[in-house]
Amino acid sequence: MNHPWVSHLNDQxxxxxxxxxxxxxxxxxxxxxxxxxxxxxxxTTLARSLASSISATFQRVQCTPDTLPSDILGMELFNPTTGAFERRTGPIFTSILLVDEINRTTPRTQSALLEAMQERQVTLGEVSLKLPEPFFMIATQNPFDGQGTFPLPQAQLDRFLFKLTLAPLSRDSERRLIRNEHLASESFSLQQDELLKMQQEVRDVRFHEAMEDYLLDLMESLRHHRDIEVGPSPRATLAYTMAARAHAYMEGRDYVSPEDIRALALPILGHRIVLTVEASLKTKPSKLIKSVLETIPVPSEV
Incomplete structure (x- = not known):
């Protein structure tokens, strides 16, 4: 997809x-x-650059052990003057939300995000409030610092479409950073109505029955694999279908191909499966997913 939006992000x-x-x-x-x-x-730079490239509201939450759910969602406060409760919404009521170092806050605060991530709404008191469209959350966490952190539960990991790591910078790329070349790129703003239009076009990408069978074969093979204790959920299957459509769309096609499904297997499934204790001593989820993927017959493109 040779869109100015993506080109701008690569420059940033x-x-x-x-x-x-x-x-x-x-x-x-x-x-x-x-x-x-x-x-x-x-x-954080990636998250901020993505947010700044879109003409939409943006909020950032820095998580700490004392961050409360109300610090993110908002709360209802009693006003003694009026004798009524007043609603004060939190930073989650935005189109782009950056939750920095999510594993530094407590499970209580982490779980406060579950409703927003899945149902696109927040309940304050007895009222459920819809979040803006689009609503997109990027969370960050550091993997090697276990002290003072709270690992995300599987139910929350399942609500993230992708779990990503950043590529090590080449010498030339790091030289470009030294020379501040990323600061010299021209500004670009994808308008919100254009983004919503692109999201609709993604939903219109065709997912043929042969591709459905290919995806279902992969998911069922993982669920019944002897080395996997917890396999991908039906929610993962639904997320996979939408991601495959978006991948095809970015490749300039109006239909999903086997390559779209294969290209997304690791970032979608790697954090969604739990290996048995014995298997975790001899392999990694990424290696197991690759091996299973090679056993699934690849259909011809339709």
Missing amino acids: VIGQSKAIKLASIALLSGGHVLLEDRPGTGK
Whole structure:
């Protein structure tokens, strides 16, 4: 997809074309992204650049152990003057939400995001409030610092379309950073109505029955694999279909091909399966997914 929006992001975030493409796919398909990498690799920069490239509201939440659900969602406060409760909405009521270091806040606060991520709404008191359209969440976490962190539960990981890491920068890419070439790129803003139009076009991409069978064969093979304790959920299947449509759309096609499904297997499924104890000692989810994928007969494109 040779869209000025994607080109602008590649100029802003140097050396991360794959992560940019997957984050764009998540946005176009209505999913959310979890960025996991070492400190200083550009996780927040990618999230901010993606948000600034879209003409939509943006909020950032820095998670700490004392962050409360009300700090993100908002709350109802009693006004003694009027004798009534007044609603004050939190930063989650935005189109693009960056939740920085999500695993530094408590499970109570993490779980406050579940309704918003799945149902696109927030309940305050007895009232459920719809979130803006589009609503896209990027969360970041550092993988190697276990002290003072709270690992995300499987139910929450399942609500992230992709779990991504950033590519190591080449010497030339890091030189471009030193020379501030990323700051010299011209500004670009994808209008909100154009983004919504692109999301609708993604939903219109054809998903032929042969491609459905190919995807279902993969999901069922993983669920029944002897080395997998927890396989991908039906929610993962639905997310996969939308992501495959978005991948095909970015490749300039109006139909899903086997390549779209194969290209997204690791970022979609890697965080959604749990290996048995014995299997975890000898392999990784990524290797197992690749091996299973090779056993599924590839249909011809329709």
